[in-house]
Amino acid sequence: MKTQKTWFITGASRGFGLEITKAVLASGDRVVATVRSRQEELLTSFDRNAELLVVTMDVTNELQVSEAVKQAISKFGKIDVVVNNAGYGLLSGVEEATNEEVKQNYEVNVFGTLNVIRAVLPFMRKQRSGHIINISSIGGLGAYVGWGLYGSTKFAIEGITEALALEVAPLGIYATVVAPGFFRTNFLDESSLFSSKRVIDDYAETVGAMRDFAAKVSYKQPGDPLKLAQAFVTLANAAKPPVHLPLGNDTLERYRSKTAAFERDIAEWIDVITGTDHDDVREDS
Structure with missing residues (x-):
């Protein structure tokens, strides 16, 4: 018989958060x-489930x-799964x-995720179970x-989750970072995507082209x-959930293309890479 879990999902009003909420219920x-x-709008859409x-x-x-975490514990007695989904693109x-x-992008995407992690972990540590799922990209x-600045917030989430998984494993808690690709949501429209106010003409062939591309592929x-x-x-x-789950x-x-390029760089620079230890360390090895 399935044991009923309690999920805590951030950013649940639209996009991934809304679809995950529907699937979980x-x-x-x-x-x-x-x-x-x-x-009220979200409550009504689920017929006050x-x-x-x-x-x-x-x-x-x-x-x-x-306060939200306390309300969750008061209502359902526990939190088993956390999905840190709230965030936006830059x-x-x-x-x-x-x-x-x-800073605002980091405030939401990184520090917002950390706020939730710090709030739920005391309860998960007490119950010696739980699963924190952080959404990267x-x-x-x-x-x-x-996308370098936005991507850097998600690189941070990758690193935070890797370390968190190691730290909480002895406590019976799991941590997974999910990296979705390009999914057909509202991520590329104005409700979830912010563009810098400043536009530099010298980047027209690179960043400018990406702006045009993003507008064309939205919802495709x-x-x-x-x-x-x-x-x-x-x-x-x-x-046994994984630490990393690319979707x-x-x-x-x-x-795979990134790691292949990384390996090529290593092969070409192997002498420089391996030649930076102290001589006594190299002799011992």
């Missing part, structure tokens, strides 16, 4: 869905995050974005023109968000 589990606004608790919460507000050349634009595995991406949502349900029910053929290809 359909699987028979409970969901605490956090939204920045429109709480008794297995769903919708909480208004901004991931960048530590007090709100703490399309900009590295030189074009202001400090404030970059294809841009967190390999850089793209115009290859990934199916319904299938992604089912993948999350499968992941949460795995006996989409494009993500897999991006990772």
